[in-house]
Amino acid sequence: MRAYVQKHHGEFTNINTLTAFLGFRDKGYEVRFFEFHEIDLLELSADTPVAGGIPVVVAALARLGIAVPELSSIPSVLESFAGRKVWASTMQQARNLVAEGASIFVKPVPADRKLFAGAVFREFRDTIATAHVPPEYPVVCSDVVEFVSEYRAFVLDGEILDLKHYKGDFRVFPDVRVVDNAVSAYRAAPAAYGIDFGVTTDGRTLLVETNEAYSLGCYGLTPIFYSTLIERRWHELNGTI
Structure with missing residues (x-):
């Protein structure tokens, strides 16, 4: 091998x-x-x-002739777990909303996660860091939700391998029942993926986003588990499982 x-x-x-x-x-x-x-x-x-x-x-x-399918950051079947409105937009439309006085969270589409860091836009100065992004560029917008902590669940064949903290107060742990229910509802999920949850200031556990396993932040996951996720998704995309 x-x-x-x-x-x-x-x-x-x-x-x-x-x-x-x-x-x-x-x-x-x-x-x-x-x-x-x-x-x-x-x-x-x-x-x-x-x-x-x-x-x-x-x-x-x-x-190898494989076009990677785009994994929606919040699949339609999981929208009820998000606890907020999420919609597809463009960078210019997002800028226009801010100019009109709205506060929104904006992030790149999953295929270009590294283009800019997702951030809350409340006023013009918040958009300056994305000045290099073309107006027509597609983005994902959502209502602003304040998370006090965020954790990633690593999922293999429908089973959660582990939960790892990556942002905010590690003492505030998500409601695992919500995580379990979301994973169970995501029946069309890849064989391996990451799914992030945050705990809000009022104590709710909400879906942040899903993530592809073929290139995923490990956040302290054990090497065997982490390599298995990459291996499993690679084989799935290559049609060998």
Whole structure:
């Protein structure tokens, strides 16, 4: 078995690729490292999972003729768990709403998560960090909700492997019954994915978003679990499970 793990100037790109390496190594894989510019030189197949940033994994899958399906940040079947209005928009429409006095949360579409950091826009100065984003660029908007803590559930074949804190007060834990119900309701889910929940100032546990497993923040998940998620989703996208 062989797996590829991205590096940058000879170093792990972040804790995620380090964790993936440790997991694949412990699972018995021959791990080969590569730099982004070497993606076209890799000996890829359906059985060679790739761990790296989203553009890297998408490029690797494209080499195998696979177009990655877009995973909705909040699938329609889970809208009731969000506890707020969520809608597709454009950057210009979001800017216009702010100019009219609205406060909204804006983030990139899932395919371009790194374009800018999701943020609350309450006034013009809040939009300055997105000045490089074209007006017609698609974004996801939602009503503003104040979360005091946020956790990620890592899901494999419909079962939650673990919950990891990644933002806010770690002492404020989500209602696991809500998390379980959301995972159970998401019957059309990928074989492996992440799903984030936040606890609001008034104590509600709400869905933040879902995330693809092929390139996912590990937030302290054990290497074996983390590499298994990447492996499982890679095989699913390649049609080998």
